[in-house]
Amino acid sequence: MNPVSCVSRRLQLAFLAGLTALLAGCATGPDANPRDxxxxxxxxxxxxxxAVDTAVVKPVxxxxxxxxPQPVRTGVNNFFSNLGDLWSTFNALFQLRPKEAGENLMRFSVNTVFGLGGVLDIASEAGIxxxxIDFGQTLGRWGVPSGPYVVLPFLGPSSVRDTGGLVVDLAADPLNQLDNKANRNAxxxxxxxxxxAGLLGASNVLEEAALDxxxxxxxxxxxxxxxxxxxMIDKGIGIGDGE
Known part of the structure; x- marks a missing residue:
């Protein structure tokens, strides 16, 4: 991805987060839930x-x-999970958690080299x-409070802290490094x-069980x-969550 495109995408994400916070501030009421x-x-x-999920995403x-076929879906899920292991490695390092960083890096290396780029989950079979870990969790690990609950357009549940973390997560996504826009979007x-697809069962349970x-x-x-x-705090060095 060229630098101009990368900067433009980050500005768009920052604008979305700022606009969300601005509109949300206007919606605050005196009888609001303390966490919401x-x-x-x-x-x-x-x-x-x-509405978008019902009309488009869930049917697709x-x-x-x-x-x-199930093996193909498993391979697709393994591929994206393998990319996530790499970012989790960095977040573990940010949190001073060498054990988890080493395990995630080992997973990524093994699956990338021996698992056809991550399509096969050899690491899990080997017991690794x-x-x-995402950047929102890393912020919480170092004491950044969650802040108010926020629902983001298209992206769903979040918080002020996790929205900030999401901007970093998206910027660090390895898919962003692809120069071919068509392949990246696909x-x-x-x-x-x-x-x-992995949430279909959970959403059906939610439809049946939840009144609200x-x-x-x-x-x-x-x-x-x-x-x-x-x-993470329990496994770390005792830095509070700040909440």
Whole structure:
């Protein structure tokens, strides 16, 4: 990717994050949930995302599962997970966690060299553990508070901290290094479909179990992210989460 294109993409992401925060601030109400003071705005974005998912993303993911053989889907998931292992390696280093950094780097190396670029998950078969770590978790590890819950257009549940981390995650995505725009966009689309396909079962359970899908999703997301940061602190050197 050329420098101008890279800078332009990062500016677009920063603008999106800033616009989201600005609009969310206007939506704050006196009776807001303490963890979700931006709820009126967030619910509007949630309804938009749900409509897009219902009309486009879920049907495509469902068709993908129905027409694509399981071994192929597994290979696709392994490929993207392998790319994630590389970024998790750097985040483990940022958190001063050499054990997890070494394990993730070993996973990436083994699967890239012996697993056809990551299509085969040789590392898991060899018993090498995976620790998924993103930059939002790294910020939490070093004491950055979560901040208000935020629902991002197309991207879904987040928080102020995790939105900032997401900008870094996207900038560091190895797919961004591809110069061929058509190939890059095709891989991004395939990754989205792969992720959504893996959530089909969970979304069906949510449809059946939750009276208020928005509140259920929000509480599940915030509790899960807090648990992830807490586990990192327990394994680290005692830096608090700041929440």
């Amino acid at each position: 003071p931006l709820e009126p705005f967030n619910r509007g974005v949630y309804r938009f995302n749900d 993911a469902t068709a993908y599962v129905e027409v694509t 553990p995976r620790t998924k 891989l991004w689309a395939l990754e989205v479909v792969d992720i959504r 899908k928005y509140s259920f999703t929000r509480d599940l997301y915030l509790n899960r992210r807090q648990s992830q940061v807490d586990r």
